[in-house]
Amino acid sequence: MCAKVTSIGLKGMEGYRLNVEVKTFVGNDSIRIVGLPDAAVKESKERILAALRSLGYSVNGQKIIINLSPSEQKKSGPMFDLPMAIGVLLSLNELLISIPENTGFIGALSLDGAIVPVEGMLPAVLAARRLGIKRLYMPYDQKLPVLDFDELEIMYISKLKEVIENLEGKGGSFFPPKIDEIDLHNNNFIDFQQIIGHKGTKRALEVAAAGGHHVLMTGPPGCGKSMLAESFPSILPPLSKEAKLEIIALHQLSGISYPNANYPPFRNPHHSASGISMIGGGTYPKPGEISLAHRGVLFLDEIAEFPKKTLDMLRQPFENGKITISRTHATLTYPASFILIAAMNPCPCGYAGSNTHYCTCTPRQTHSYQNKISGPLRDRFDIHLTIKPVDLEFETEKGKISSKYFQSRVEAARNRQYERYGIELCNSRVSYDTLQKTSPLTQVQQKNIHQLAAKKNWSNRTQIKSIRLARTISDLDGKTAITDQSICEAVNLR
Structure with a gap:
């Protein structure tokens, strides 16, 4: 008998419907997986055999061939263990039911039949939703939020036996354990109220936050550039449910966790970061810093110290809001719609034009330093700010207006843009x-x-x-x- 089970394959953030086809016939005890599997997928046969035998099922005297379709797409990761095990049971007539095509399965198997979470589950769930899957069996992951969609029923399971019982109508729905709600008011961002002076700069940052505009700040050391940039996320509006899931999915694909998805991400890579770490890459490309800053802020402090080649790589995502990475094994596209806040000194010593310090740089050195940012890249910044040091003798009081006030104005301005354009789109794009x-x-x-x-x-x-x-x-x-x-x-x- 030939059985077919639905799962979800991933190509970056983009998912596609994957059909697990299983055929069994009398022969030598063996399982062969075809359809361009990687080493992790090939090892699934040992996990499947151990899990089935732990539940009392026998595959003696059976030759099993598993085809992962579409065959031209490369498959990676252990996420297909569960659908392959279900397909084997269907093919052996151990499971006498009909599974609809709009029911999907994802999850890795342990040797005792337990189903464990793997990297990339959240992007797979979002893809299943887009592909019209109505029910999805998957393990519960404490690192992910509890998923609740009107058009997609999530069945959380922990053991292969539970899946079988549920498919046979012997088990009910499964619910994840309750977790504590995240404190929406707990964040580590600097409040505008804590910053002395810089009234004009705060106004410019408010405009940048409202329209999603990129900002280049130039000023001497210690004038407050870094502090202003680090306070910038505090005036951004809270993330929508879709944005939260998208951000967590990107972080999961990169192999890191995102601790608090209620706030826009803030990424601050060091100027020694390589081009691959910035835009993403690797043998099997993973998201880089610009994708991890998606729907948030990318802060490049001392931008002139970054390699010029690395900075010029930012031109495509600057305009398109996404990055396409081409490698031998795959060509993937990741979202990269971020607000870039960049800071730099006016010259190598940092004191060109200062009234309090003497600049030791020659005009040629200053010109060469400024040219580290190419003309096309500099032209892509929407706002150019010259930051001056604050005279604490005359401005001793901190700002009287908190970030919450700016945040409410920014949120109202963005809602006007969304209503005008009919989609979640800011003026900058x-x-x-x-x-x-x-x-x-x-x-x-x-x-x-x-x-x-x-x-x-x-x-x-x-x-x-x-x-x-x-x-x-x-x-x-x-x-x-x-x-x-x-x-x-x-x-x-x-």
Whole structure:
């Protein structure tokens, strides 16, 4: 008899329906797995044999062939142990039931028949939901949130015997153990209220958070660049349920856990980080820093110290919000929609233009240092800020406005954008055609922008970014159209 069981295969974050086909016939005791399996999948036959024998099933005198379809896709990981074991039981007529095609199975087997979680389960669940799977059997993982979808029924199981009993109608639904709720108000981000001065910079960061704009900060050492960047996530709105699951899935694929998915991720790689660690890669590509910062913040402190080749790799995700990694074994695409906050000194010594320190750099050294960031990359930043040290003698009080106030304004501005575009899309990534249709400029405004662009030799990208910034500022002010005041402020931020 030939049996067929449904599972989920992964290609990066993208999932596909995987059919486990099992055929048994009389012959030498053996199990062969075909369909481009890797070493972990090939070893599944030993786990399956041990688990079945521990439950009292016999496979003596049987030759078993398991085909993982589609055969042209490379299969990796032990996630197909459970569907292969179910397929073997169906093929041997030990399980006399009919399993619908919209019922899926994922999970690894222990030698005693226990079902254990593996890496990549959450991306597989999200893929199953997109593929129209109605019921999914999977082990419970304490590192993952309890999943609850209207269109997908999750059956949490811990043993192969429980799956068999449930399929035969002898067992009921399985529920994961209750866990304590995460404290939504407990975070380690610096509050804007703790930062002295920098009123204009806080306003610029509010605009960046509202529209998802990238920021480049330049200033001498100790002026507060790092502190401002580390406080930036505190004004971002809370993540939606879909965003939380997407972030946890990316971290699971990279092999690390995300401790608190209620807040946007904040990644701060060191300037010695390699290009592969930044964009992702490896023999079987895994997400890099830009993907782990998806829907959050990527902070590059001392950006001029990063290798120029590594920085230029950021150009594609800057514009597209995703990264495609091509390797010999696979070509994968990961999401990488982040807000980049970069900080740098004005010169190698850091004190060019300072009123309190003497700069020891020559003009050639300063020019060479600034050129470490290529023109195309610098042009992709929406907001350029020059940070000055705060004189504590005159500004002794901390900020009077907390991050919660800024966060409420940012959330309201983003909701206006989502309503205007019909999807969860910020002004920084909306196409120019859509921007023109939803928020057209007046003839006078267009003329003024063109004259300014010609005077300052702005590129087309810079002009469009200025309009997007103006649109975000108008959203913060609750205006339905782009105002002249917002255009003026946007030009100053550029």
